[in-house]
Amino acid sequence: MDIRAHGKDFDRFVNRAKDEYGIRYIRSMPSSIKELQQTNNLLIKYVNQDGSFTEEEFDMVVLSVGLMPPKEAKKLSASLGIELEGHGFCKTDLENPVQTSRPGVFVCGAFGGPKDIPETVMEASAAAACAEGLLASKRGTMITPVENPAEKDLRGQGVRTGVFVCHCGINIGGVVDVPAVRDYAATLPTVVYSADNLFTCSQDTAVKMAEVIKEKDLTRVVVASCSPRTHEGLFQENCEKAGLNRYLFEMANIRDQDSWVHMHEPEAATAKAKDLLRMAVAKAQYLKPLKPGQLSVNHQALIIGGGLAGITAALSLADQGFASTIVEKEDRLGGNYNHLYKTLEGLDTRAHLTGLLEKIYKNPLITVVTSARIEKIEGFIGNYKTTVKAKDGEKVFEHGIVLVATGAYENKPKEYLYGQNDKVKSQRELETMIYEKDSKLAAVKNIVMIQCVGSRDKERPYCSRYCCSEAIKNALELKAADPSRDITILYRDIRTFAFKEDYYKQAREANIKFISYEENRKPEVMAAGDKVEVKVLDPILNETVTLPADAVVLSVGVVPNPENAAIGNMLKVPTNQDGFFLEAHVKLRPVDFQTDGVFMCGMSHSPKFSDETITQANAAVSRACLVLSLDFIEAEGKTAYVNKERCSACGLCEINCPYSAIRVNPAEGCAEVNAVLCKGCGICTASCRMNAVDLNGFNNEEVLAQIFNLN
Template identity: 45%
Template sequence: MDKPKGSVLVVGGGIAGVQAALDLADSGFFVHLVEKESAIGGAMSQLDKTYPTNDCSVCIFSPKLVECGRHLNINLVTLASVEDVTGKAGNFTVKIRQAPRFVDPDRCIACGSCSEKCPKKVPNQFDLGLSKRKAIYLKYPQAVPLKYTIDSDACIYLKRPGRCGACVKVCPTDAINFEDREKSFEINVGSIILATGFRPFDPAVLDFTGYGKLPGVVTSMEFERILSPSGPTHGHLKRPNGKDEPKRIAWLQCVGSRDINRACHGYCSTVCCMYAIKQAVIAREHASWDLDTHVFYMDVRTMNKGFEAYYSRARKEGVNFHRSRVHSVLPQPPDQGDGLILRYSGEDGELKEQVFDMVVLSVGVETSPEILELAGRLGVRLDHDRFLEASPLSPVSTSRPGIYACGAALEPKAIPLSVVDASAAVLESELLIHEARWSETRKKEFPPERNIYSEPPRIGVFVCSCGINIGAVVDVERVCRYAQSLPGVVFAQTNLFSCSQDAIERIAETIREKGLNRVVVASCSPRTHEPLFQETLREAGINKYLFEMANIRDQDSWVHRDDPEAATRKAMDLVRMAVAKVRRHIPLPYESIPVTKAALVVGGGVAGMTAALALADQGFPVHLVEKGPQLGGNARTLQKTWRGDDVQPFLHDLVERTSGHPGITLHLGALVQEVSGSVGKFSTTLSSGTSVEHGVAIVATGAASFIPRSKRDEKWRYLHGQHKNSVNLLELDRRFMDDPDALSHLKQVVFIHCVGSRAEDRLYCSRMCCSRAIRQALQLKKLNPGMEIFMLYRDIMTYGKREEIYLEARRKGIIFIRYDLDSLPRASLDAHGKIQVDVRDHILQEQIRLHPDLLVLATAAVPREDSGELSQLFKCAVSADGFLLEAHMKLRPVDFATDGVFLAGLCHYPKPIEETIAQAKAAAARAGLILARDYVPAESITASVDQTRCVGCGVCQEVCPYFAVKLDEKNRKAVVDKAVCKGCGVCVASCRSDAITLLNLGNQELMSQIEALMEDDPEPFTVQELS
């Protein structure tokens, strides 16, 4: 192949596309990000909160969007579509068509004057038509790029020139350009990533839902907007009439999903169960009254990390759940009210009726017609559900080499898996074009930093409204005026969204213009937004540590919504404290660490091997550590994927490639014993005594199968280990592989699902067992179609496309009987010593006795007992269930909070093999971000020892979790290795001599903050107010 191109086309600016673009751009590739709308953000930007963490969706997403918009190596092409692709993997020519914006993005400052004056109102699609917007508009307040757009279908002028043009008259920068025309152009890229997402199912075709006819019936996406602070009711829970507050809301699940009749979508949309539970929980939080919430469902699908616990909490908090699909939504007779009647049946067939003020249709997802057309133009195949088809064991590769896909374009999936996919697609691109890394990228150059040592503090304060998040509660103008009065403050200003691109540019401009040398932004959380503002300081030519944030949103406006006056005063306090602290800040050096270009992968299963190969194939040396004597892990016991593809040939190939790869050093029978160092420069000692130097680590240590040990778990035993015909899924797979003929003679087989999962100590779903058990049952039916198979289950978790094997199983005559936790099936021995199983049929409500020749237990996947120790070595967290905890459940699914350490596979959470592969590739891509560089930045806020005070007691050395502090052998004084220090401050707190401090975060700085808090309030409460 000729040398490949070093740039990549990403189609779609939702979370998957944005993640892919950022990962690529940060690892040495130039990215063209093509988005059909006027701004990136996709569906995630429309959501209110995200489950299971209840994070504000746009708040956690916005920093990524802004980064995308500002990234030197991302070319954002909005209002654009891909017309044609020619060429081949490594060198594609892509024709792109871009619709006119009619607003010059280089001139538009997003002041909004145009929109204010525009006389034409049209339904706002961002709010799904629940509100109005103008013909010239911003897609949403945090839009990236933050540039207005003219809707040519609505604009009066564009239809009849001369008739309006109000925007032209008010625009202060002459940005309106009615002469703008459609453009076509070509780009060359090495690979293509499709992140084209989904569209919500339109329930208007299902007349019985009442959607479009009964005003109280809304879709879940509409309800997200109703809950959202930036939505049509500003987050106030209202009925769609915009007036009354709903007292009773119902959610109807599976609208447009798992429906092969009217909706024509046999698949499960995966996300709806959890978003409905979340909406019910959040709606109850929004309501100051006692909101009655009811969810009507078929199976509650809580098959991912934290979901079952979230569901359990929702039930405890009073969300009502009914296992019942409702035929029709009907209006109350007019003389009785304007409510909506739901008639539903209990499992026993008893009919009940309830009246609701609102019914939310939990609509599924589907591929939009434009994407179907695009797939046709690109020559990538679709599957029968009309999603992009991926190879079974290469989950992000489409049918056309060099074109990859990620996220909901492939299958309905939630945000974390879309993010995983995105990184995995990046990895595939890297494997294809890694030779061209850094060949087309540009390098960020910051201006030289101004020396501010001789200057008196010139502090600038920027107070953010965060739309209405802060502005609706806190009087930001008053806070701004107050800030101006504080000592050292020479400038203060309010921003609608301080993180918007124009505001960022304005802040930089102000720093330069006013000669600011300290900056305070009073807005949200430094966790998400500090890096953005710090970079702005650098662009403006001052050291980024001359910065402080006051969190007047999460810690103020959000929690004191009912008391605006007190919230405003608290904001003033927080600003005063931040100003007091930043006054003492000094510029800190930007440390960096040379990267050891090698990786350590712990675990020799599918995840570990996939990650190791993914890195080694790019030329990064890998050390693969496996505690057992051979590679393969849990997959050695896995016969087939859920689709029915054989796993063993794949595994065999993976093992061969791994063992034979010159870039992979195998350490079999070895354990990780000691880890030191940090991102870019780790040093790890193995039990074999070998010491390994590496820049990154990937933990892929797998999981184990549940075996009842405690008395409490005795009920899950089901004669396992006591009767030879009671086996678990792994053992059955073994029998399939060893002697399938013996299985073909079975007459009756009973499967019991959820053995040990979703209860008590293991309040989580093991995710893979439903599909695996059903696949096995289908295999048995294939061996002997006359075999009677019963599956005793609680909720069938065949999410996404897996639903098709659930249907196939039923079609083959496999009988599903549902049980509850309070009436578990019972297994016993009959008079002949044969297994018999008793269960109650959920529909006929009668006891059933089964006589299986084989009883198969779908036992839980449980964390490995030693995974806790390993995670401690890498300073990684473990969740309550014992699985390893990623840095952020939504947006950083393969990163640990510890930089440079990543995770993949079952150690993270139970998952099927294709998800393990995707996650391993994603982990490799994320690790590659570091390995692709020569240096990584080190922490600047580090501990610093005052040698004159240090008494050499050594406590700091003992407590440092990073082994960064050592006592100098000679003079018995503490010394900090700046490259390793993370600035956590444990040593500072432990020092009895007050000898250690953190730069910019030491006692002086903190005390000045506290003193500022205690200062007399310039606008004190009067005695009257206080009483």
């Protein structure tokens, strides 16, 4: 029974569940669940680790049921001409996990095997990148540019507000008295038009809205409907199509924050809708037409790190026609991949790497700088300037995006006599011996492997993800070469997820022994003459066993690149508490940072397998190409601005700005906003003691108008 928390940060959740919430984890397979007649509760019978039985009553039982291949898989594979693997999922290429058996057909998500959300999202982006690679020459050929009419000149115009109140079918209309709200709107100052619509977001209402804007010469539009978080953009487009600046639009949220949460109080909900609408109309009168800045985009990429992630990304970018520079700290490319010989699934990684490097050095779009360090990174999305210190002096590269592929390192353990006794090795050292055909290996008959060395402990509470598979890979290889070998793997949880489980089964069948140990009862390794001995408590025998060994092999796990924090500082992107880079959203944006124009892939993100690194590198490229393929980027319109007369150049705003978008210009004696960098958070405005900084779209007049119209 294994707890499989091999995802990024998952062990932290397990620990929190145990320590903070007192959730019990019982390693057992329940033999039966019975419903009790009187209470309808469920009685579970299970075996404890010491062999005793327990019966326990619960109110609810939740089953973790796992995944199966889709029912239609066979039909789909036949019609698409793609092969399925042994379990009935889609067969994928070892060198590229989103490639099916048929060129030009890609796969992503659970059809290619059971997986979690971040891996699914990465695969979706990676599949898109691979498809984009094939279609790159046709990029942009099927796009019809949107042409909006010239913006209405508002100079000398008074505020003329049009209000559209939405029924949203019965979502709002079923609770709120929409006609009453519409009539109330007509009584508000500045309102010259008010109407109600069944669906304000529908196409015909959009046409009607555009007509009304022109006909009634509206200078403000207020929609009372759903949430601006989902629909503001759509309504703003309608305004634009009618020649009204998109920032002269305001919304009142009378569905998500009114009719849906006050379903049984129609009168109070109607009164609230009126209040919210009055506040929105009051704010709208102060809105200003805004013109977001445009910034040009440099179409080149900078890749920090030339391991498997970095080189895969460079080749994928080149497939899409974009040039890149790889900056590698070591004197050769390949990183950790240089130390790998074979994957568990049987890919010859040496040949793979040689092939990749050949392509890298032949590709005119890829520049490689080895033995190099990043000195300085200046700029922002679309326009970066990076100084690199190489052997032959400093070089400056200009680029539009940054891809962080700084990788990770093998942990160097201090325990289990590692480094003191030459019989104690790491899995990586063993792998080298196996594949370099080290003659010393022939005499190695008894092997003990210890898992989770330096992983999942106090210092490094994360799982290094690949070590279980790595141990099983090496154990199977040793056993195949000499079946008389005795191999024991001491583990805490075997985390051979998805198809890797087949190899775990194989290992069990090959008579490789598995003994589990608890974190607080670690095995002991002792020198014993020319051998070593390992003592461990066998929980099944419930006694300590001594295992003589010709070799003790440690699964040492991964440590993040110690330079991540420094590189993160230069890019203004965060690392997590373990020292890996922190993505914009753990599940849904696994290769993006909160900062636009910076992406990550490979083990800089978290410990992972080489095939997962390949996928993530392709995914990062797909995301990066959204920027690289643009000629211009539209900046945020609702940005901060400085009232120069009031500014005392104290610099508080500069200190507080998380985006380095506001700076004191000493020559002018006041702060200046870089509207391209500004994200419109408004922190500068609240920190300003002179009220000199204000925020378009949420300025003091606008917010106070809402506050003054509360009643």
